[in-house]
Amino acid sequence: MPRAVSADVKRLGKGSEEASLGSYMMNEMQNAIAVIGMSGRFPGANTVSEFWRNLEQGVESIRFFEREQEHDIDNASWNNPQFVNAGAVLDNIDHFDAGLFGYSGTEAELMDPQQRVFMQCAWEALEDAGYNWQSYPGLIGVYAGAGNSQYFRNNLHAYHQQAQSNDPVKSMLMELANENDYLATRVSYKLNLSGPSLNVQTACSTSLVAVHMAIQALLSGDTDIALAGGVHIKVPHRTGYLYRDEFVQSKDGHCYAFDERASGTVFGNGAAIVVLKLLEDAIEDRDNIHAVIRGSAINNDGAQKAGFVAPSAIGQQQVIEEALSIANVNPTSIGYVETHGTGTLLGDPIEIGALSAAYSSAAGGTAFAEKCAIGSVKTNIGHLEEAAGVTSLIKVCMALKHQKIPASLNFETPNPRIDFDNSPFYVNTQLIPWKSNDIPRRAGISSFGIGGTNAHVIVEEFINKK
Secondary structure: OOOOOOHHHHHOOOOOHHHHHHHHHHOOOOOOEEEEEEEEEEOOEOOHHHHHHHHHOOOOOOEEOOHHHOOOOOHHHHHOOOEEOEEEOOOOOOOOOOHHHOOOHHHHHHOOHHHHHHHHHHHHHHHHHOOOOOOOOOOEEEEEEEOOOHHHHHHHHHHHHHHHHHOHHHHHHHHHOOOHHHHHHHHHHHHOOOOOEEEOOOHHHHHHHHHHHHHHHHHHOOOOEEEEEEEEOOOOOOOOEEOOOOOOEOOOOOOOOOEOOOOOEOEEOEEEEEEEEEHHHHHHOOOOOOEEEEEEEEEEOOOOOOOOOOOOHHHHHHHHHHHHHHHOOOHHHOOEEEOOOOOOOOHHHHHHHHHHHHHHHHHOOOOOOOOEEEEOOHHHHOEOHHHHHHHHHHHHHHHHHHOEEOOOOOOOOEOOOOOHHHOOEEEOOOOEEOOOOOOOOEEEEEEEOOOOEEEEEEEEOOOOOO
């Protein structure tokens, strides 16, 4: 029930929800956030349910291109011995129901596919949450980020240059349709959402940072419902890449997170959005609750690392400890951590070292009854960049709902720089039941961005205590 509605109205119709709400309040859940809607487009999956099916089945959705089938790859690239003919692509990025959003065909043609796909995902996410935004009396906010508009640079640049002198109005329309600044506000405009609407840009951690900012807005009362997510769609779409030693891209098109074969990640394309609401309000309004966010934190590495693009163990450890403290849970109760897990020789050992130090420190000497499973969705679908963090969150929400932990792919022998034997963690390599020890199932999620902005979120299954 939105804060825009009076307290007297809010008190009506609580009935049997009082007991359920009271149970959560007694369990220190006053600041908890409900995930009440989800949507997305992922490599190999056009919906969240298809995405979960692929995770359950251990599908690796990286595509390897055939020369005669691809027109976006030039001969020089194909003939280069360092060329990797792989990518994590989306189907139907050129499909868009322009009329549904009140656009003409020409307007839609000028718009970055990132903007189009994200708008469609926003519509679907609110539908999944069960809300008619046209009649909802409260505030709905949007927090989101996107990749650079390669569509503008590669597809519209010459057309834009010509329009600048001949048709300044069309030139301005092209800029508005492709600038990242308008990603969130375009959704708010087209769906008539009057809550805060702002872009978040922190590279690879963008969408999980957007989730954190949406949480803060809900807790402060800035909005009643919040959409949080990200999108990254590269155009041209099927291009492959050139492998370079000591760089961040895999030499063979596979992501070997935490494995001795790790040589980097595969950058991919995708879009994902979650709909968030205060748990207290979601229970009262009888929303469909996918999972509960117990706490989140963000920080930046500052200058305590080897270089601007390098990760910092101290920064990562601190943000994880902060999230655990805010969530007020013992890390020994966490059964799974969805890692950043890019499959780089430098990044993976730093991440596991920071994660182990944070969880051990937060446990305060409490012994871990058994090791905690970890995994990386990047082994399934590649690194979705601005959409990566929220995709990890959706994976965890689905795992909690289905009470299963999917396999992290391509792991055989640990990276020799990672000391798993003396850590609380192990890489989960098969689909397993997620056991519960008389407490709610819980998970941690990490997302780290080039430039040093780190995010960690603690998520818990929703147990209806009616």
